[in-house]
Amino acid sequence: MTYNRQEVLKKIISKNNTKMVLLVMDGIGDVPLNGKTPLMVANTPNLDKLAQESELGQTIPVLYGVTPGSGPAHLSLFGYDPLKYEIGRGILEALGIDVEVGEKDMVARGNFATVEGDIVVDRRAGRPATEENVRVCQIINSKIKEIKGVKVQVFPGKEHRFVVKFTGDNLSDKLSDADPQKNGLPIVFTEPTVDDEASKFTAEVVNEFLKKLKEVLKDEPKLNFGLLRGFSKYPDLPNFEEVYQVKAAAIATYPMYKGLAKLVGMNVISTGQTIEDEVRTLKEIYNDYDFFYFHVKKTDSYGEDGNFDMKVKVIEETDSIIPEILSLKPDVLVVTGDHSTPAFMKSHSWHPVPYMLYSRYTRKGLSNKFDEFECARGTLGTFYALDSMSLILAHAQRLEKYGA
Amino acid sequence: MTYNRQEVLKKIISKNNTKMVLLVMDGIGDVPLNGKTPLMVANTPNLDKLAQESELGQTIPVLYGVTPGSGPAHLSLFGYDPLKYEIGRGILEALGIDVEVGEKDMVARGNFATVEGDIVVDRRAGRPATEENVRVCQIINSKIKEIKGVKVQVFPGKEHRFVVKFTGDNLSDKLSDADPQKNGLPIVFTEPTVDDEASKFTAEVVNEFLKKLKEVLKDEPKLNFGLLRGFSKYPDLPNFEEVYQVKAAAIATYPMYKGLAKLVGMNVISTGQTIEDEVRTLKEIYNDYDFFYFHVKKTDSYGEDGNFDMKVKVIEETDSIIPEILSLKPDVLVVTGDHSTPAFMKSHSWHPVPYMLYSRYTRKGLSNKFDEFECARGTLGTFYALDSMSLILAHAQRLEKYGA
Numbered sequence: 001m002t003y004n005r006q007e008v009l010k011k012i013i014s015k016n017n018t019k020m021v022l023l024v025m026d027g028i029g030d031v032p033l034n035g036k037t038p039l040m041v042a043n044t045p046n047l048d049k050l051a052q053e054s055e056l057g058q059t060i061p062v063l064y065g066v067t068p069g070s071g072p073a074h075l076s077l078f079g080y081d082p083l084k085y086e087i088g089r090g091i092l093e094a095l096g097i098d099v100e101v102g103e104k105d106m107v108a109r110g111n112f113a114t115v116e117g118d119i120v121v122d123r124r125a126g127r128p129a130t131e132e133n134v135r136v137c138q139i140i141n142s143k144i145k146e147i148k149g150v151k152v153q154v155f156p157g158k159e160h161r162f163v164v165k166f167t168g169d170n171l172s173d174k175l176s177d178a179d180p181q182k183n184g185l186p187i188v189f190t191e192p193t194v195d196d197e198a199s200k201f202t203a204e205v206v207n208e209f210l211k212k213l214k215e216v217l218k219d220e221p222k223l224n225f226g227l228l229r230g231f232s233k234y235p236d237l238p239n240f241e242e243v244y245q246v247k248a249a250a251i252a253t254y255p256m257y258k259g260l261a262k263l264v265g266m267n268v269i270s271t272g273q274t275i276e277d278e279v280r281t282l283k284e285i286y287n288d289y290d291f292f293y294f295h296v297k298k299t300d301s302y303g304e305d306g307n308f309d310m311k312v313k314v315i316e317e318t319d320s321i322i323p324e325i326l327s328l329k330p331d332v333l334v335v336t337g338d339h340s341t342p343a344f345m346k347s348h349s350w351h352p353v354p355y356m357l358y359s360r361y362t363r364k365g366l367s368n369k370f371d372e373f374e375c376a377r378g379t380l381g382t383f384y385a386l387d388s389m390s391l392i393l394a395h396a397q398r399l400e401k402y403g404a
Numbered sequence: 405m406t407y408n409r410q411e412v413l414k415k416i417i418s419k420n421n422t423k424m425v426l427l428v429m430d431g432i433g434d435v436p437l438n439g440k441t442p443l444m445v446a447n448t449p450n451l452d453k454l455a456q457e458s459e460l461g462q463t464i465p466v467l468y469g470v471t472p473g474s475g476p477a478h479l480s481l482f483g484y485d486p487l488k489y490e491i492g493r494g495i496l497e498a499l500g501i502d503v504e505v506g507e508k509d510m511v512a513r514g515n516f517a518t519v520e521g522d523i524v525v526d527r528r529a530g531r532p533a534t535e536e537n538v539r540v541c542q543i544i545n546s547k548i549k550e551i552k553g554v555k556v557q558v559f560p561g562k563e564h565r566f567v568v569k570f571t572g573d574n575l576s577d578k579l580s581d582a583d584p585q586k587n588g589l590p591i592v593f594t595e596p597t598v599d600d601e602a603s604k605f606t607a608e609v610v611n612e613f614l615k616k617l618k619e620v621l622k623d624e625p626k627l628n629f630g631l632l633r634g635f636s637k638y639p640d641l642p643n644f645e646e647v648y649q650v651k652a653a654a655i656a657t658y659p660m661y662k663g664l665a666k667l668v669g670m671n672v673i674s675t676g677q678t679i680e681d682e683v684r685t686l687k688e689i690y691n692d693y694d695f696f697y698f699h700v701k702k703t704d705s706y707g708e709d710g711n712f713d714m715k716v717k718v719i720e721e722t723d724s725i726i727p728e729i730l731s732l733k734p735d736v737l738v739v740t741g742d743h744s745t746p747a748f749m750k751s752h753s754w755h756p757v758p759y760m761l762y763s764r765y766t767r768k769g770l771s772n773k774f775d776e777f778e779c780a781r782g783t784l785g786t787f788y789a790l791d792s793m794s795l796i797l798a799h800a801q802r803l804e805k806y807g808a
Contacts, residue, residue: 003487012470361746361749361753363441364436366780380786381780390467390754391468391469392469394469395469400471401752402471402473402486403486404474404475404634
């Protein structure tokens with residue numbers, strides 16, 4: 001597309017008092033097993049009733065046949081062309097644990113690992129308790145503060161995971177992963193993937209950090225080294241609230257999705273760990289925002305586990321909160337996913353994603369069930385997830401006419 | 405789209421003796437009220453019979469969620485990317501009342517207004533009889549002929565509307581509207597919206613014109629000033645007949661649609677004010693052209709009025725002329741709209757537009773009714789209106805194979 005959708009929309013976006021809820025059931029799309037998908041098997045009276053008042057369709061997250069990661073899939077749903085904007089995994093991890101990242105920062109995901117000599121014997125250091133992780137990060141931060149003028153900080157995640165942040169001028173993220181990927185292989189250092197001064201310099205800094213890390217942690221029995229992946233600088237994304245002229249809140253339980261929302265400029269709201277917690281949060285903040293990104297993680301988790309039955313259960317649990325969301329009288333409610341995660345594939349997939357849009361302006365009445373087949377034959381047709389935001393804004397009466 | 409469709413098509417277009425009719429029922433798409441749209445309610449035996457011989461689909465006029473004005477919507481149907489080609493309102497108005505516009509011209513829509521001192525008290529000068537408008541335009545044309553070397557002419561429209569045309573070298577249309585938009589506010593002069601010599605110069609000319617207008621009309625009781633909007637130069641559009649290698653005729657009753665057709669290079673044929681007049685015209689000129697744009701306005705007008713029942717009536721009236729069109733044995737007959745105008749919304753909307761293509765090469769047999777739901781599930785799927793022209797040409801056997 002030569003045009004930038006957001007640039008087109010900017011010219012016609014207006015504000016009003018409407019409320020829009022984007023309910024993302026992560027990895028919701030599936031493939032029939034014995035003729036039925038989890039959405040077809042699940043008992044979903046509320047979603048099915050909503051389907052009668054909605055328009056259905058199915059979305060392509062990135063391109064036909066392309067299986068998206070969570071980053072590109074969410075960017076699309078938020079209206080950012082995933083082929084234009086790339087987000088490093090390190091950034092996602094950092095934002096997800098509330099690490100501030102700015103223009104001079106370069107971050108990476110870390111694993112604490114156990115090494116014997118120069119051999120990585122356990123890439124996850126025996127999945128330590130998070131407290132262990134916190135303790136070791138404190139040691140590192142007290143002993144390694146700066147390398148070649150570049151400030152260094154580590155931040156504990158869950159279990160073996162951490163984030164390292166390098167802060168300085170002219171840092172590059174064009175670096176290969178410093179991770180042998182398998183146990184039993186020697187330590188790997190990073191290398192610049194492009195031939196420029198910034199990348200060579202940053203690789204030197206990172207490798208110096210790894211050597212110091214080994215020195216500083218040499219007396220630790222398990223967490224005695226670190227593997228680094230997904231080097232990334234902060235991407236320059238247009239601000240969601242400015243582009244769409246909305247106040248936007250994100251309600252999610254998992255770090256990565258909070259990170260994604262923060263990255264585009266949404267306000268990430270603290271919530272609990274269950275879907276019920278998330279609904280409670282939605283109710284509490286409902287008057288303070290007008291766009292709500294509401295993320296349900298476990299549909300994807302169970303899909304990844306190959307657990308068809310539990311995916312069905314999570315769908316039913318999500319179905320049960322629909323009346324609570326509707327009781328808030330949103331002007332637009334979209335129920336969809338970021339991508340498909342067929343249980344029998346145990347992974348993300350390229351399959352189109354079921355999409356349902358409820359508003360008073362829908363061409364409703366064709367469908368009375370929310371599942372992959374109904375969505376494939378819905379009134380919205382098959383469209384790019386990238387088009388979802390303009391559909392939502394249109395149904396919220398927030399788009400002026402284009403041209404005379 | 406990075407490719408220019410017309411450039412791709414040019415390479416494979418061939419000529420033959422086929423006839424193609426594009427029947428545009430303006431604003432035809434709707435949203436169900438009590439479960440049914442006007443197309444579903446209307447008794448349309450001929451359209452339904454045609455559906456059995458046709459392929460159905462639905463089109464996106466510009467982008468998902470984007471409500472188009474008549475200009476962009478028609479450009480799409482004619483195969484011109486509406487995000488690439490912008491047409492000013494002044495141009496549409498000018499062409500619609502048969503004002504010739506060329507490369508050295510810059511035009512604007514005018515309203516005759518009533519001012520008291522410098523305050524605009526009635527932006528439409530009491531909606532005068534068109535004769536009054538004609539009389540006042542004659543006065544202006546006799547007294548104001550040129551400003552700073554730029555030729556000036558005004559042309560009467562209906563009631564309070566007129567068009568002003570400035571002719572000269574290096575005129576710009578990057579000017580703000582000279583219109584306070586509300587009664588009771590002071591006169592507004594135009595300002596250049598970009599910082600260049602041409603825009604500054606043109607703004608001076610326009611403002612000098614407005615001052616002279618006030619002087620010339622100072623003794624008129626009502627039509628004693630003019631408000632100007634939609635300054636626009638002639639857009640540089642590829643010629644429809646050259647691009648598609650057809651002789652094209654436009655049959656429309658309303659100025660704007662004649663203007664749009666003329667703009668792309670179609671031959672606008674004089675006709676009467678009714679659908680029956682238009683069919684008669686089609687028959688008269690059928691041997692002289694091979695592409696016919698046939699515009700039915702009132703489906704949109706009644707949609708804009710919120711008059712569901714009369715929209716149904718116009719659909720039924722249009723249905724009744726289908727046998728007459730088919731009696732001419734067109735090789736391709738497309739029945740569609742330029743956009744949706746749901747009666748309950750009383751305005752254009754973003755909803756996809758029903759589309760039906762009849763030819764001997766259709767994958768017919770899936771549908772036996774022409775309405776929004778059948779079209780959403782039709783064999784053509786959901787596609788951009790921009791793709792309509794190549795579909796029409798293909799079914800007219802006018803496109804060679806692409807590549808070997």
